[in-house]
Amino acid sequence: MTTAVDPARAHAKKKPAAVPEPPEHERAALDAAIADLGTGARAWSLLTLGQRRALLRRVHATTAAVAEGWADVASTSKGLTPGHPLRGEEWLSGPYAALVAVDAYADTLGALDAGRSPITGVKTGTAPGGRTVVHTSPLTATDRLLLSGCSTEVWLEPGVTADAARRAAGLGQRHPSDSGGVGLVLGAGNITSIPYLDVLYELMAFNRVAILKVNPTQDALVPVFERALAPLIEPGFLRIVTGGGDVGAYLTQHPSISHVHITGSEATFRAIVPNLTVPISAELGGVSPIIIVPGQWSAADLRYQAEHVVTMRLHNSGHNCIAGQVVLLSRDWPQRTDFLRELRAAYDRAPERPVWYPNSDKKMDAARDAYPDAARCGDGSRTLILASPADAESLETTEYFSPVLGVVTLAGTGQEFLDAAVAHANDRLTGTLGANVLIDPATQTALGAGFERAIADLHYGTVAVNAWTAFGFLTPTATWGAYPGGTVDDAPSGIGIVHNAFLLDRVERTVVRGPFRPFPRSATSAVRGYGLSVLPKPPWFVTSRTGAAVCEGFTRFRIDGDWAKMSVVLVKAFGA
Template identity: 70%
Template sequence: MHRTKESAVSSIANGSRTETASPSSPRPSDDPRFTVVDDAIAELATGARTWSRLTLGQRARLFERVRAAVGAVAEEWADTASLSKDLAPGHPLRGEEWLAGPYAVLVSLDAYLVSLRALASGRSPLEGVRTDAAPGGRIRAHTFPSRAIDGLLLSGYTGEVWLQPGVTAEEAVGSAGLGQRRPTASGGVGLVLGAGNVTSIPVLDVFYELLAHNRTVILKVNPTQDALVPIYERALAPLIGPGFLRIVRGAGDVGAHLTGHPGIAHVHITGAATTFDAIVWGPGETGEQNRRDNRPALHKPITAELGGVSPVIIVPGAWSDADLRFHAEHVATMRLQNSGHNCIAGQVVIVSADWPQREAFLTALATAYDAAPARSVWYPKADEKLQAAASAYPSAIWNADRTRALVELDADADATALETTEYFAPVLGVVSLPGNGQEFLDAAVAHANQKLTGTLGANVLIDPTTLAALGDGFERAIADLRYGAIAINTWTAFAFLTPTVTWGAFPGGTADDVQSGIGIVHNGYLLDRVERSVVRGPFRPFPRSAGAIGRPGTFSVLPKPPWFVTSRTGAAVSEGFTRFKIDGNLPRLAATLVQAFRA
């Protein structure tokens, strides 16, 4: 079992990624904010009846209008998000806000539109998608790439959805579509408590409520996203007009009123485990007593995505100097993208103490970590997390004006804080285990499962020769990793950005032991009984990937990915990819690809 009791305590300083108090918090009877909220819920109840009368074709046309509206505000969206995170015009990392904002929303809309149109014509969204066996009596659906253009833009990257053991391919095809297979069955009004760190998350959660569950939605944005609200309102105007969505602002008291409102049928939160516990059980000592007595304060279903401590498992092999540099930048990206304020930021690097190249890799990692572009640690209370890391690990190496910590632990050092505290800030640790080959991989998987808090995302880096040598043993080890998203030679953020795979914790979280959450989102094919998603990328970028042709490994024509924090052209390429999703302009895409090769 993952260590989760510490998670509920130690994630306090995540900055309360969702600002919400418990349902028992008092409401001032004359506060006009609550009247606005009550009116919005009443309007959504009417909207839920309207939604249940729309045909699948009408829903598809509605989401086409949303897509056009998102495209119209994309530049303002990316610019406003960048400025809110202290990324001034011209900053090399502004591309993050194109990819994690409008791009993520546009590709998700495309995936949902494909599924809606298939269902409207009487077909399963999964029809035509290749499935095969995965270890442990599972099947997996190969859901990415689904179109030739995806294979071009993200050459060498693939995505699979693994279903729970015992689910057959026929059952998967027959159940794909979730709520859209029963479009007249209303799910009532759902509450989305939006994340504060990534601007696409609240919007994607709204889509999933509508499509997977037939729930109209009241979205309470995190205060960190207040500047985006006018943009959200324009982007989502086709959903707001007919009463399918309302957007409200406010702090914990507004959230508390919403979670306790009798008109809310379901709650979904992206945030911290402490916030989840306060919602479900109540705040402070009251909540602890309620938990002991098994008397939850929340009397309605809840789903959640709550982050965790993500491992980066480095499988030892014979790496070239270029491999060492590339994957050092890769790991630095996993920690430093969005200034570390990500629920699946890589936090614990697990390396072999017996790997002859261990020191060379760690030297390259320290160099890449220090050389990444400077930026603010902008998320509320992140400075407290950095101070906590400094206190726990006085030998940590600090750089970037003491805003980044690199912690290399000796064999006898206490790794508890590093492995059980989701720092949600630039703190990266290194833990060493003995062994090579399968022995090391199995030990690293067991360590991640047993020692690290959470079950959201895990990363594995392995060279093609070692991967071929391990054979079936590698896939068995992946099956043993108890994480909802697993990235092999890429980062789990790729799973987040890929709408035809799923996003969420490994199954098993409960209200009493929530781990990294309950349920999934994204899931463009609307698949049922999902266990996890696995994404795979090229170990080497182009042109060094050319050696993988005809041999074990992954060939790619993609050079350094634009999401790397060290990409010289990442901002231009990320913007270019987004603009291509908006207008399909092939000549302009060609210019973007030229920029990609200059990364």
């Protein structure tokens, strides 16, 4: 089973810092919530797999009931006014992500309850280095249609066989009566589904009930979470609390907490760890590369992939742990200047939106101080930095968490460039959460096995080929987290994984693959096995004119399965 790191041993010689405490009445309320969860933990251990599956079906229903309110509150809190073209982001990264995850976990419980492995019937394969690959999506014709030709694979640790993977899949649900106690989830402040999904993973993977401490940036969503997760709150499987650092610190030190999970900054992680006496898992972000493998691209390719890169940076105004930050580009690519021209144009024309996350202005100022020649794009809030490897240190080691995009040029073409870019990403960029690679089908075919070897050499928890790694976040049967090996003393992107709806054990990474070209141009490369998109532009692109309506429609389809309404949405998608 995937395990977290126990800091009690790693920090045995460190003297804990003084822990601030909330007022007495708040401490009493927190103590009461944790006491309720202790009772809930015993009740959870008595539920059968069938009862747990029925409970998740109720969670699906209550989440569906608040989906519109969820998307509206999230959009408004981020400064996206009614009618803003990017409000679709909050449908997709909020209620959509929650609904598909609940459904996937329910399917896993159904398989286990019937005596089957969750991955019975799921295609497996191999990857370089003796790795077994589980092809985790698409699994249905509906997914093939809606997911823009993207697929996900979970690569297991070298040496794990397909048979061993099938036997181990299920994690805590293979032993449902074993209680994991009470866990603390310190919720993220940027993407609204993260706290919801982290709570589900605690229950599913570890049989751990949870107290969720919401990040203050999401306080407005607490009533939504309480309604969506009411079936877990009522029997004592979940409690939701608010507050600042004093509440978080008090909870991390509570004697009845058996585990801590945090999605947040490395600075917060560093503040927590010295005082911990229980294991911790974490997702902490990082500086994500976008490797552009040189090839012969058409004008349409240059424009489309420039918009792809800009989406990786500007989604959620850049306030994403998985936002692409450093483009690694060949200085020997004959089309380098053309691509940079399209990149700047796409960066300029993306819809304006607020830079809303706390302290983002300071991070943007830091980037501009480090690179005074950086271009200010769009409405002036977007920063574009062109740097050589010699002066890229700040860009490559600081997660700016704001609309700051850098381009670093390296020598070479073909396999030489790809290998150099992989080594540069591994060795120079902070973090191991996600890496993106864009490559045209002809070049990928020419590289052959060398390309797959390079993907295996990228030490990142999610690697996306002709897609954005956020697609792996959105796919519940994929896994999400840092590359294995993080410790409490060295965890630039965290420790452990989440999502993982098949509950696979001994996971190394997720690989996402997408089509290099959208519909209809994807048809020519699809016949050679490089993916078929049925949409002219994914609705999550920041340049999609119909993204708001399409993302809402996708979410509503996951609620009601109404193909008549979905056909109207697909027509809108062709207007992107």
